[in-house]
Amino acid sequence: MWESESERGGSRRDHGNGSLESSKHESLKTDGFQRRDQSWFVSSDIPSDLLVKVGDVNFHLHKYPLLSRSGRMNRIIYESSRDIEVNRVELDDLPGSSEAFELAAKFCYGIAVDLTASNISGLRCAAEYLEMTEDLEEGNLIFKTEAFLSYVVLSSWRDSIVVLKSCENLSPWAENLQIVRRCSESIAWKACANPRGIRWAYTGRPAKTSSPKWSNNNDSKESSPSRSQPVPPDWWFEDVAILRIDHFVRVITAIKVKGMRYELIGAAIMQYASKWLPGLSKDTPGHQSGDDTWSHSEGLHMIVAGAGAGTGNKDDHTGSQIKEQRMIIESLISIIPPQKDCVTCSFLLCLLRVANMLKVAPALVTELEKRVGMLFEQATLHDLLIPSYNKSETLYDVDLVQRLLEHFLVQEQTEGSSPGRSEGFSEKHGHGYETSIPRGSGPNAKMRVARLLDSYLTEVSRDRNLSLTKFQVLAEALPESARTCDDGLYRAVDSYLKAHPMISEHERKRLCRVMDCQKLSIDACMHAAQNERLPLRVVVQVLFSEQVKISNAIASSALKEAGDSHYQPMVSTRKQLLEGTPQSFQEGWAAAKKDINTLKFELESMKAKYLELQNDMDVLQRQFEKMTSSKPAKQTSSAWTSGWKKLSKLAKPASGEAHEMGSQAGGAVVNEQTRKGPRRWRNSIS
Template identity: 75%
Template sequence: MNRLIYESRDADLDKVVLDDIPGGSEAFELAAKFCYGIAVDLTAANISGLRCAAEYLEMTEDLEEGNLIFKTEAFLSYVVLSSWRDSIQVLKSCENLSPWAENLQIVRRCSESIAWKACANPKGIRWAYTGKPSKISSPRWNEMKDSSPSRNQQVPPDWWFEDVSILRIDHFVRVITAIKVKGMRFELIGAVTMHYAAKWLTGFIRDRTEPIDEGSNSSTWKGGLHMIVVGTKDDIPTVQSKDQRLIIESLISIIPPQKDSVSCSFLLRLLRMANMLKVAPALVTELEKRVGMQLEQATLQDLHIPSCSKSETMYDVDLVQRLLEHFLVQEQTESSSPSRNSFSDKHMYDGTPKGNVPNAKMRVAKLVDSYLTEVSRDRNLSMTKFQVLAEALPESARTCDDGLYRAIDSYLKAHPIISEHERKRLCRVMDCQKLSIDACMHAAQNERLPLRVVVQVLFSEQVKISNAIANSSLKEGGESQYQLMIPNRKTLLEGTPHSFQEGWAAAKKDINTLKFELESVRAKYLQLQNDMENLQRQFDKIAKPKQMSAWTSGWKKLSKLTKMTGLETNDTGSQVGNAEQTRKTPRRWRNSIS
């Protein structure tokens, strides 16, 4: 105080303003009482502010032994840091003391103390904590040191979740980071992350009928998040959009890298809010990769992520396409790796082997087919996006294409103006041989499908029926099975629309007409070829000189008469006369030549 007055160099100074003292007027009042010898009660509520104020006022041991800095440090070290709740309360009070509390290591020491206690064996915990069993009151809980707790009074492994969730996000991250260093199980780290999100992120707690940021025009999402409400409505903290963005970015950074540390549903809901609040693209990409690792655990409701960009579609189809690509990359990486990580023992109750790639792909294929059925109703969805998403998975991922057929039919119903060529291109993503009998029956009567697809469906079903009849004939009772199969085939053929039957008959008639025209053209081509050869011979006869030797002219006449004999045979059609002439002419020339 003396230095402040001296440095002001104001003779008429009657007031000293201390507007930057940490802890505010309450901390300064306690420090002043301490200077005048008035008893000051040190508590977890005022110790952090008083410690920072003592540092600001330079109340060190150089002036007097047992000064305020020494006393507050002793209270922090021996009282606060040994208590669970005091450490939480002091760390909470440090939120308004930055950067003093950080520079004085109060935040670090409290975080370390909380981390050590959180990692303690639950069987040895005797201190009070929020969320303890309701049957045990606080006084009796502290008296249970010598009594062994019964089964219904055992401390749960998540006993510390609620207490650390009251901290601000930066202090929460510090505590979780310290807990990770102590070796806490990644399942609990992921669980406390989800607990914190449910408490602080508004969208994770209740459905919303208005955008999160009322002043922002970019957020147009309405509702869709369902999680268990923690506490009462009065306990729900109000967080602005900017703070929620910081919370989401921090939570993404502390999620454990293990595959099943958090649920896929949580990741997708976090991704939904990250897109709405314009989180950093690098963190969004990292979150998409995490979702791709567990995409087989997602549900259809989780994939209903609204499009927050300038896209005209209601749902973000491009995002789902990227998630599917990350999933395929992850599956390919795991399949090439000798030691693969299964997604959890809790998912292996069905007795399937760990890391069964086809099963994961089949689950994702069913999910994608259901998603395509939902988004196909959007008239702004382009056929290219639909086709790319449908063809992203390999053919082995689908043993039955009923879901894909349902999506295609829904798209054709919502887009009736597309051309016939586009309909054929869209139907190429479906394998008619993988349709069930019910789907074939529906497709045979579906006038939205192209004629060629209907014919393929009927043909594939006929092949299936023929194979079934052939297999059943090798067994006993084959005749009865044959009788059961025939009505199905008749019903299938009779169920074909009349318009398709007429179209098929017209197509067969056109094919026969084309065949007849092709034969006519072929005959005309042969006739023209003969005429050209006759003209060529006449031209050669006129062009050749007449002065030739007897030997040469004899050979030319022989060749000419031989060819003319063959032509006369083809033109006249008299086989007997031509045969006699053919026999006589060579003999006459042979005599003359010899």
Template identity: 60%
Template sequence: MWESETESVRGREYGNGVLSSNKHGVKTDGFELRGQSWYVATDIPSDLLVQVGDVNFHLHKYPMLSRSGKVNRLIYESNNHPDLNKIALEDLPGGPEAFELAAKFCYGIAVDLTAGNISGLRCAAEYLEMTEDLDEGNLIFKTEAFLSYVVLSSWRDSILVLKSCEKLSPWAENLQIVRRCSESIAWKACANPKGIKWAYTGKPSKVSSPKWNDLKDSSPSRSQPVPPDWWFEDVSILRTDHFVRVITAIKVKGMRFELIGASIMHYAAKWLPGLIKDGQGQGNNPNAKMRVARLVDSYLTEVSRDRNLSLTKFQVLAEALPESARTCDDGLYRAIDSYLKAHPTLSEHERKRLCRVMDCQKLSIDACMHAAQNERLPLRIVVQVLFSEQVKISNALANSTLKDPAETQYQPLIPNHKTLLEATPLSFQEGWAAAKKDINTLKFELESVKAKYLELQNDMENLQRQFEKMSKQKQTSAWTSGWKKLSKLTKMTAVENHDIGPQISTAAEQTRKTPRRWRNSIS
């Protein structure tokens, strides 16, 4: 396995990979392993037992409490517990190996940092809360400095640290170790090959499963130029999610798309056995084509849930394989149905266009049963599915009556109806009659449904007409009531005027007659 490029045999100062703590309080010569337990080599008896998984650590309180906030808090919370000197750290990232290094650091024992242990020790330091508030130059600060200044400046160390993060989720993600290593690898992969001066594994001549202890070391030399794909093999040892993170970072940095595609092909060929085989004539292997078809259909099912996936892209992916690659279109039908679920706003024309990539004759019986009841499919596709299923049943019944089974594959797909009935026994004729009876029953039920539909439609039209009449009556009644009120008012004013008129006239006559009488009386 790769060792850190900055590591020496005897160890160095901290800046080059050796950690030590000056304040430890307990003089010790190191740790001793006895069975499944670690003991501190000192004359002072142990007063603290820490359990990490199946391993016990017999330690002392002062060195641990002075540098670990987690241990300090657990000891304080267990004051009322009978086991005052016993704590368990079951979920510590990095396991017993990381805790051993952290405990040695607390005792002031020199700890040799490498690319293989730095990620686990960094996560363990975060878990144990070994911050600067407890001690200056605590483990979090020193491991973070080693990551930033030593690991991220090295090509191989960045890959090894990213590889070691596979068992440290989600701590490595939360501490940004995965992101920083991916960014470092991406920057170096996008560098000019002429300026590469670090060692790399190189691309092997034949793709095989990785062997961590037998990696070929190809150091660039001036006489031999560095190929553009020099980073393929080193990156291919990563887990799939970390490989995707690296490829995404490389794409953001501006790597050529053909190189990105070639690296993905190299990764797939390495981890998918049988995808690429040596020798001639292997490309026509039907089993290999079926595996590729299943893989593509599974991928289509996954991406079909993306609402931003256009119909054209989905159709191009589905038609990328030749027709002979799929012996059964159940996986493709599942992907189409999932796409229709995620895109309910497709028009009828778009749904027909989507379903053209599927061959209804390659669907199984279960898929046909589901498709016949699927309301998302166009009606024409449902009819094709039912027709192809009927053809399969008829063909199977016809072939079952033949004596020579070798001739079954040469029989016509749709046999003549009359010859089929004449050449089949009475049981088949009875079955055909029963099928006809079922068809007639379905037709009768369909007609009854149509009649009920027409009846409901007529009722709805009658209700609409009644509603329109009622609305018109309300309008006319309102107008007539208004006109009646106005007419009553006009009649009342006319009567009053008629009654007041004679009174006014008699009064006028009296006024006219009175002066005469007054004048006569004076005279």
């Protein structure tokens, strides 16, 4: 920390630092103050004539020492004593409470007062409240406390932090007296100063040598070891993290103005969040923003869950906790630097999770969602599994992920349309530091987001309340070029079908349209071919696409060996596959193919039976002709003969038609007589 003269040992009288005495010799002799229970008494031979009550503490004092130095006490006592003598004064609104008034009273009595960083802010505000100005006496308390603040406190890093921390209970006095502003600017100036001006004693961070010290001695022997031990850039994180959120915001704002590197500001914000938000935690130590892994703990869940439990003070305490956490979240969102990589995506998503839990202002939540969209490719599955806090039917907030994905696509489109955004550039910040800011991530970012989205869909698809529409919209949000392989999407589809066995056949077909069978690997195709949950049409498309891949591979290999480079592969995209096959045939072609094969078999059997019957008839015909050739001509014109002749005439054209029907069935064309066949065949090809 920064070291003042008081820390290095030295003591100055008057307004230096150590003790502070009144310069005027008092006729009232006193040996000091004594405390008995909740009351202070002056050790003096003269009895006290004034009781001052500050809070629960009573001060038995004398009027003259207070009146000689306090304008406020003058007004209270003399203006009110016109009607009745005032012997009792209550100062319940005095800043700094009874501790500050005790020091002010001792100063009025000429007793030495030790000024420290812990009591100076309260004493300065109390002096202003009591109106202890130079008009009453030269070197009054306001002058002396101001001198200590300006010459001692603001030159010391440690004292500035301690004073700013002590101002938390002094609003609005500390603000009006510019104590907060001056301390914030002093801290910002020292945090942004050149690290070479800091003498760093770092030996495992023991008690008295764990912080940097300001050194102006160029030839100091103590400064030489520091040159071999460089000051870490995050040395100021832990000190500013102890401040209240409004004072932390003031410090960070002042640091921004002075040109601190944005990644260090972001790391300081993450350090502060890990300390003050029970819903956030870091899995790994360290302060580098790129190495931090953030996760969500259950601390804030208990606060929110207990908001309605209990009665009385417990409810008030829980409500104040939630209000404080909400204020911290909103303040941190507002001070995050606008640069893309100043904080990690995991931290932003954890912040977003807690913001939704605490019902933070919608405008700030939207701003946070846009920030997440800028870094969406860096997210992990655990980060995206954010519970739904808005009474949604689904377990996880799928709508939130949909909005994050939309912000990511808008950001990618904006970066892609801007010239030179895909290349990084260097930018100089304060203190000569130089950083490279990546611009645009191109198709690689979309591919990473596609893999992340497929894993998220697989996880949320197990939710029985997840509607098919939400699943389909989220799966189709990315362009087709973002996925080179649809195995992850197929896994999500199969998981959804397994968790929703009661959906209709039409909904199954609609669900399977989100994936491209052409982009499935061999293992996925083998699994899909045996998956009974998939519609038959999808199984056929998977088999056909795999057959096309094999045919293309064989043909390509053969032509490559032959030296032919003009080979055009077969159907390679799902669009061409669907356009090349009529819709009516796609829907029922598997059943029709089975009917065609059955009909072919039956037709061949009928042809064999017909030929056998015709041979038997020819034999009978020849036998009959032999019998009739030896009989008279009269008997040949009998009814039996005429019947056989008619049968023979009908058999010849029937034989020709059977041969014609057989040839046309092989070419998948049916004639008029085949259409009059079984009802099943006509329905199967319609």
